[in-house]
Amino acid sequence: MAAEDSREPVIEVDRVVTRFGTNTVHDGVSFSVARGTLAALIGGSGTGKSVLLREIIGLHRPTEGSVRVLGTDMWQAAEAEVAEVRRRFGMTFQDGALFSSLTVAQNVAVPLAEHTKIAPEMREHLVRLRLAQAGLPADAGAKMPSELSGGMRKRAALARALALEPEILFLDEPTSGLDPATARAFDALVRSLVDNLGITVFLVTHDLDTLLTVVDRLIVLADGKVLADGPPREIARLDDAWIRSYFAIRTMVGGSPGRSDGS
């Protein structure tokens, strides 16, 4: 990760069109995310944020357009090539999606056992590092997912996503369902991953505090297109009805991301 390639795009979404029957969800969505960025995707309900995320990570085929992750076209490249790229990114799902039959430590060890030839003893140390990086105490490793609180599940999912030292992390609603204090701690954790480990993070969220405190770049989806793209504080000042109402709540509570009255 030398300085000159720090701006190299790692996620490129090019004119993606998604239709379900006659319902067009995305009508030519394009953007790219550079390495080492903490980017967030926002949009109202039904604007296809989660679908877009699934298209980027190769779980849902877009109707038209292309998606490149780490330079590989997720929908054109051979299966083996895509599998190779999958090893280089991590993903956390909304409710963790931990394997319920395994302990947290075993969950984190799954990708390590599947994709590397690391000796079991070393693997155990690495699992402990991942748990610590995700902000979990060491004794959480022996617990079953059903014994964890919502915040712990999200951290455990993050530890599993981090297992293979990913270059990109995709987070789906990382702070939903968490209390504000836990959510802010999670934000700080994600920020530190970007700053300390140089990971690119791409998240879908509705959490305004996340957007305004730790995110570098905001991509706003509306009416099947990218409505706005840039640093959160600039976007909050844009004169668009939806964006204004989105950020207005924040202003009412007392923060001031920009003028709420429009001009």
Add this chain to the structure above:
Amino acid sequence: MAPQADDRLAVSGDGLQISLAGAWQLVELPALAAALAAAHPRSPLTVDGERLQSLDSAAALELVRALGAAGQDLDAVRWQGFSEQHRRVLDDVLRRRAALAEAVPARRSGWLAEIGRRTLSVYRQGIDHLGFMGETLSALLAVLAAPRRLRLRELTAQLEQACLNAIPVVILVTLLIGVVFAYLLGLQAEQYGANIFVVDGVGIGMSREFAPIIVAVIIAGRSGAAFTAQLGSMRLTEEIDAIRTLGLSPMQVLVVPRVLALLIALPLLSFIGLVAGLVGAALVADAMLGIAPMAFAERLHDALDITHVWAGLIKTPVFALAIAVIACRLGMHVGRDTRAVGMATTSTVVQSIVNVILLDAGFAVLFQELGI
């Protein structure tokens, strides 16, 4: 062409300086670990990272661990030449060093404890089944006392699922059982010229044992598993809690209609199964033993006392209650994760079938004593 691990790690002649180079990454970990194990660093140690191309946290952890294992005091090591990014990764790992030293406590126990745990769980499960049976019966009585409380819509939906939709598979299976049973009996009876007694054997066997048991096993696998899976998923999605919060009783809303549906379905299906089995037997009797369908019917009329049919049918509501109670209880009390639903469903099928057979053995003894 992957570079040799040796290229990435050079130790100075006096062992006082280690120079790192190239890619230090997770995928290379086994080779890096081998190289680190072969290095014998001495204090005061300097680690040079100037020629590193990449360093991820897994490789940094291995470096720190190996140096620690070689007896180095990590606070005294001089780290030089690392880029800012690599230094941050290294610091992140060094900072967590203390926390990583604590081992993850293992979750293990001996075989004796395991036997004890399982025995206790079988015992508790038996008690819980009985408790749930009591709850179900009192809920049924409450419905009897106030029939308006019955969820008629749910009951009919369950009846369609458990009874109507099960008819084809019940007919298929019992018909084949009738065919096989009559064929095997016929092989023996033919030797003694006692062809007509096949009708007696099939009539009594099908009505007393085969139809009720076969149908109960089919329903245990079909409806019992479905009940547990449905109620289990409803518990996972907190639907059952929602029902309770709305001031409704899950027993009344979910359990009673299902239990009633099976109580109604099983006798009906058993009768259908009995008829299908006899039809299967009549087909074989006609083709193999020269007993025309009319002769079969007449003989059946003479040989099959109606008490045999009642003795078979009277058992079916008891089987139904056992299956429904086990299925509903395991579904309602499932653990809060997806694996638990699968285990509970399997458990329902196994426990229902075992209980049906046990109950049937009990009935056999009872009927023997009563002389039925």
